[in-house]
Amino acid sequence: MEVNVCVGSSCHLKGAHAVINKFQEALGEAPVKIKLGASFCQGRCTEGVIVAIDGVIYERVSPDDVPSLVEKHRGGCGIR
Incomplete structure (x- = not known):
């Protein structure tokens, strides 16, 4: 799983x-x-905080x- 949080x-x-x-x-854990x-900045400043998880915004x-x-998103990376 890849998580990116905008900090603009x-x-x-x-x-x-x-x-x-x-x-x-x-x-x-x-x-x-x-x-x-x-x-x-992800270009959605009025909609923040913006988070992308595995490419989903x-x-x-x-x-x-x-x-x-x-x-x-746990199902996508095998976490249960």
């Missing part, structure tokens, strides 16, 4: 750091390799959204 100015101000922290918490990264992501997003 707008997403940063809308809480990107808290979203990253929640992903680190949620993915910390995963039994497979998961790449968690940050990216600069999610808009207006909050820390509360992270567990359901991880669960949704």
